[in-house]
Structures are given as C-alpha cells and as structure tokens.
Amino acid sequence: MKRVLRQRSERRQLLAAEPEVLDELRRLRVRVPHLTAALTATVDGLILAQDTPAAGTAGVEAEGVAAMTAAALGVALRLTDATGQGEFRELLIRGEQGYVATYAAGTAAVVTVLAGPRINIGRLHLEARRASARIGELVDAALARREPA
DSSP states (O other): OHHHHHHHHHHHHHHHTHHHHHHHHHHHHHHSTTEEEEEEEETTSOEEEEEOOOTTTSSOOHHHHHHHHHHHHHHHHHHHHHTTOOSOOEEEEEETTEEEEEEEETTTEEEEEEEOTTOOHHHHHHHHHHHHHHHHHHHHHHHHSOOOO
C-alpha cells in the first residue's frame, strides 16, 4: 500500500512539471524542421507531456508510443549494460517513412520524437539532446520536491 501511495505522489509531482515540459517540446518542434511529434514519458510509459498531431492525423497514438518506448528502453538498457557501453543516452530508429528517436531525460523520463525522412539528423541530435537535458532537469526537480506527509 505504501508503494502505491508513493507512486501516486511521484506521478502528481511529475505532472506538476507538465506545462514547462510541454513548452520545451514545442520549442524543440519549432527549432527542428521535419519533426512531426514529440513526447515526454516516464521510463515506465506514463505520458508527462506531448506535442503531437491529433490522433489519426498522422497515425500517432501517444499512449502507444509511450508504452513502446518503455519496452524499447528496457532492451536498450540491457544492451548498453551487456556491451559495457555505460548508461543509456539515446536510441535512433530509421524506417522508410522517417525516424523515431528516444533520448534520456534525467533519471526518470525520456523524450521520444518522430521525424520525417528528410530531417537533418545532426540537427535533430543537437537540439533534442539539449531539450532532453532541460526536460530532465525539470522532471528531476519535480521529483525532488517532497509533498507534506
């Protein structure tokens, strides 16, 4: 029971950071042409903020993307550990119609972005790494705030 209450408290704290996180996602989409969607989720798949087109517009279901990101993150964490590459930083997937990239954002969150095939990958990495670092600071600060017992 204490674990459930602690998780609820943490989620409330994380959701308190949502407006600032959403602002950062929106700024990222403005700075990077061909970026079609961006979301921030906890490492277990809870969406904290999203800047995505309406469901169905581009086939983006944010909850599904967040859940799949959590699954991919689990594999990426095991892979980086098994190969001695250190802590997870980012994951890039290229498909025929574009890219999916996930970046670590502090200790408890990730940023996942969708991009078209014509995106400048170097620019994406530069801007998304900066945005993820800022979002990580926001999320970690929200978690550090303790609610009164």
